[in-house]
Amino acid sequence: MIRTIHVIHYAYKQAPWRIQRQWISSFLLIVLGLAMIAALYLDVSARAALTGRDIQDLSANIIAIQQSNADLETRIAELTSNQAMEKRAQALNYQPVQANQVQFIIVPGYIAPQPANLVAAPLLQPSAPTIRPEFTQSLLDWFDQRLRTPISVSTLGISQ
Amino acid sequence: MRAQYAWRSLALAGLLAFVGLSIILQMIRIQTSPEAETFRERVATHAVADTTYYPERGLIYDRNGHLLAGNKTVYEIDVELKNVKEPNALAKAVGTELGLNPDDLYNLMVKPPNNLPYIVIGHYVDEDKALALKQLTGQTDEQTPTSEQSSLSGLVFTPHPQRSYPEGALASNVIGFVSNDGHGYFGIEEKYNDLLAGTPIQVKVPVDPNKAADIPQIPNGTTLILTLNRDLQAATEQILDDSLTKYGAKSGTIVIMDPRNGEILAMASTPRMDLNQFLDYSAIYHNASEYNPAVSMPYEPGSVMKILTMAAALDNHTVTPATTFFDTGVYRIGGVTIRNWNGQAWGLQDMLGCIQNSLNVCMAWIASQMGSQNFYGYMNRFGIGHETGIDLADEAAGRLKVPGDTDWYPADLGTNAFGQGVAATPIQIMMAASAIANNSRMVIPHVLYAMVRDGRQFNVPAQYAGSPISTNTAQVLDQMLENSLQNEASLALIPNYKMAGKTGTAQIPVDGGYDPTLTNASFIGWGPVDDPRFMIYVWLEQPSTSIWGSETAAPVFAQAAQKAILLLDVPPDNIRSQVAMP
Numbered sequence: 061m062i063r064t065i066h067v068i069h070y071a072y073k074q075a076p077w078r079i080q081r082q083w084i085s086s087f088l089l090i091v092l093g094l095a096m097i098a099a100l101y102l103d104v105s106a107r108a109a110l111t112g113r114d115i116q117d118l119s120a121n122i123i124a125i126q127q128s129n130a131d132l133e134t135r136i137a138e139l140t141s142n143q144a145m146e147k148r149a150q151a152l153n154y155q156p157v158q159a160n161q162v163q164f165i166i167v168p169g170y171i172a173p174q175p176a177n178l179v180a181a182p183l184l185q186p187s188a189p190t191i192r193p194e195f196t197q198s199l200l201d202w203f204d205q206r207l208r209t210p211i212s213v214s215t216l217g218i219s220q
Numbered sequence: 221m222r223a224q225y226a227w228r229s230l231a232l233a234g235l236l237a238f239v240g241l242s243i244i245l246q247m248i249r250i251q252t253s254p255e256a257e258t259f260r261e262r263v264a265t266h267a268v269a270d271t272t273y274y275p276e277r278g279l280i281y282d283r284n285g286h287l288l289a290g291n292k293t294v295y296e297i298d299v300e301l302k303n304v305k306e307p308n309a310l311a312k313a314v315g316t317e318l319g320l321n322p323d324d325l326y327n328l329m330v331k332p333p334n335n336l337p338y339i340v341i342g343h344y345v346d347e348d349k350a351l352a353l354k355q356l357t358g359q360t361d362e363q364t365p366t367s368e369q370s371s372l373s374g375l376v377f378t379p380h381p382q383r384s385y386p387e388g389a390l391a392s393n394v395i396g397f398v399s400n401d402g403h404g405y406f407g408i409e410e411k412y413n414d415l416l417a418g419t420p421i422q423v424k425v426p427v428d429p430n431k432a433a434d435i436p437q438i439p440n441g442t443t444l445i446l447t448l449n450r451d452l453q454a455a456t457e458q459i460l461d462d463s464l465t466k467y468g469a470k471s472g473t474i475v476i477m478d479p480r481n482g483e484i485l486a487m488a489s490t491p492r493m494d495l496n497q498f499l500d501y502s503a504i505y506h507n508a509s510e511y512n513p514a515v516s517m518p519y520e521p522g523s524v525m526k527i528l529t530m531a532a533a534l535d536n537h538t539v540t541p542a543t544t545f546f547d548t549g550v551y552r553i554g555g556v557t558i559r560n561w562n563g564q565a566w567g568l569q570d571m572l573g574c575i576q577n578s579l580n581v582c583m584a585w586i587a588s589q590m591g592s593q594n595f596y597g598y599m600n601r602f603g604i605g606h607e608t609g610i611d612l613a614d615e616a617a618g619r620l621k622v623p624g625d626t627d628w629y630p631a632d633l634g635t636n637a638f639g640q641g642v643a644a645t646p647i648q649i650m651m652a653a654s655a656i657a658n659n660s661r662m663v664i665p666h667v668l669y670a671m672v673r674d675g676r677q678f679n680v681p682a683q684y685a686g687s688p689i690s691t692n693t694a695q696v697l698d699q700m701l702e703n704s705l706q707n708e709a710s711l712a713l714i715p716n717y718k719m720a721g722k723t724g725t726a727q728i729p730v731d732g733g734y735d736p737t738l739t740n741a742s743f744i745g746w747g748p749v750d751d752p753r754f755m756i757y758v759w760l761e762q763p764s765t766s767i768w769g770s771e772t773a774a775p776v777f778a779q780a781a782q783k784a785i786l787l788l789d790v791p792p793d794n795i796r797s798q799v800a801m802p
Contacts, residue, residue, distance in 0.1 A: 126276070127293050127379070127381065128293075130276065130290060130291045130292065130293075130381070131292050131293050131347065133279075133287060133290055134287065134290035134291065134292045134384045134386055135292075136287075137286070137287035137290060137386035137387075138386040140286075141386050141387050141388070141390075142286075142387060142390060142450055142451060142454040143387070143388065143390075143454075146454075157786060158782075159714070159715075159782045159785060159786060160715070162786065164791040164792065164795045166795065166798060166799055172789065173284075175283040175284065175445065175447075175669055175670075176281060176282075176283060176284055176285035176445055176670075177677055178281065178285065178443065178445060178670075178672050178677060179672060179675060179676060179677045
């Protein structure tokens with residue numbers, strides 16, 4: 061009877077090399093999983109960093125273009141300054157008009173020119189964040205944020 | 221044999237595991253040790269750098285949108301001495317492009333002061349020059365093998381903004397300037413410095429270049445739109461400059477204001493300076509009050525004050541236009557004898573005659589009839605001796621001595637009545653006179669038309685400083701001043717437009733007395749009388765061709781008024797009356 065049990069036990073017992081291979085496979089599977097996570101982490105972090113740098117470059121470009129615009133506006137103002145325009149008018153044989161040379165006529169509905177209104181387009185919102193968190197936070201930061209963010213009602217599909 | 225190897229393997233594995241475990245334990249120990257917190261704090265301190273972002277200084281425009289003050293990029297050019305390969309070549313190249321002495325540059329590079337690692341060869345180099353030099357260094361770099369340093373290596377170009385004034389000296393006395401330290405001086409630049417400069421923002425920027433950080437969007441400084449009309453300002457300055465030459469005056473001031481709302485349309489004075497060359501300030505001006513005499517330099521205005529005396533007397537019912545006065549040519553008050561401008565007696569005069577002939581004797585009599593309390597009460601309400609509140613830096617209050625002051629004497633009542641012994645600025649007289657031109661409403665003069673901030677424009681409303689006289693008094697005196705110009709065929713008159721105004725000729729006080737040969741010639745006038753669009757004040761200091769305001773300041777007023785009519789599109793009286801009719 062006992063011998064029979066031993067035979068059965070032996071028959072179902074796995075070979076040692078088989079167990080070893082299972083352990084090694086499991087270990088390699090874990091290593092592979094970790095490597096994949098690490099690769100993913102590196103990839104996402106690298107892309108986020110690169111995109112962040114690109115955004116910084118673009119922001120710097122915006123500042124440079126704004127400075128360039130300011131330079132150009134000043135340059136245009138220099139070219140159209142009163143003194144420059146007067147010289148140009150004289151070069152084109154224009155002469156200053158005298159009061160007795162002006163004729164006024166009555167134009168019904170005429171509206172005299174109003175002083176300048178310089179607000180043509182809305183400006184950028186001051187201090188509004190321009191870089192989204194996707195480009196600044198790491199994968200761990202993202203996990204951390206997700207863990208700390210309370211589950212919103214709408215996520216559960218309950219809405220009123 | 222196999223068991224022996226197994227034992228050895230186990231021992232080796234155990235050893236390695238022990239080492240690995242030890243390393244992990246050591247890492248945990250270090251991470252949780254008391255020193256770890258200190259290291260973390262140090263890292264946190266050095267992981268970010270405090271960076272201050274300065275907003276772009278706000279721009280300044282005239283009322284029609286012409287840029288009067290802007291910003292442009294200039295360069296600081298440094299030489300990093302450790303990177304210089306050929307100082308001689310570098311000195312020659314830089315010297316040629318920037319107009320500097322190459323020998324001086326060479327000596328500076330070879331023997332830097334205090335052994336500095338770098339030298340600054342230009343703080344505010346124009347963009348054109350800097351880019352030309354940069355291009356030259358770039359070309360030299362391209363021609364140099366990559367393994368070697370370029371002969372022009374070592375130059376560092378750092379761009380930064382600088383204030384720029386496209387119109388040069390135009391309205392320099394109103395605008396003021398910004399020094400290299402970014403602070404505004406004089407005029408609008410000083411008065412609104414905080415608004416124009418904006419608010420710098422300090423942020424912590426990660427040192428790690430791979431950590432992206434938001435560059436803050438800093439709102440620029442507030443942009444200002446002035447009430448000035450650039451073209452009228454230029455024409456006024458031209459008229460003033462021509463007048464100084466024509467009448468041999470030492471200096472002068474012309475101010476044009478809209479008497480309905482106090483908007484300053486032009487404010488010209490001499491001397492002026494190119495605001496882009498603000499370092500010339502000390503060579504041009506001897507003290508701050510000379511920068512804008514219209515608001516900063518009180519003087520004895522003379523007979524232009526008579527309109528205020530007459531306004532007070534009419535309003536106080538001391539006189540009416542029909543009141544007569546027999547002028548004997550002298551009037552004694554407080555122990556002092558008052559005489560007329562020509563020293564003669566003018567006989568029987570009504571109040572129009574007193575104003576038209578600018579009789580000092582009559583005015584002293586009127587003031588004495590009013591009494592000092594009434595007279596000074598009115599002068600106080602007209603704002604004489606007080607700042608007007610105009611939004612320009614360095615406004616002076618002038619001086620009006622009143623009974624009770626240690627230096628006031630009864631004779632002052634008589635002399636003050638015709639504008640001597642009292643100091644006022646042109647802008648003060650204009651503010652006071654606006655009550656007459658504007659149906660008794662006295663305006664507060666101002667230069668700011670609107671502010672632009674965060675994409676919104678805020679227009680500045682007109683402000684009034686009460687009504688020192690009644691509407692009826694204002695209208696009666698307005699008519700008297702118009703008639704007086706017409707009757708005397710004043711040189712201030714212009715065809716097809718009715719004007720009101722008054723000349724002023726004041727002797728200049730010197731060492732306790734008055735110099736009879738030196739005068740300040742003035743004129744204040746406005747028009748068209750029925751709907752005043754402009755009020756003009758002319759002040760010529762020490763004219764030499766004639767000492768009289770009627771012969772110098774009055775024709776200057778006429779020239780300025782004609783320009784104002786053209787540039788402000790003011791139709792003649794007959795056309796306006798047609799428009800007014802239904």
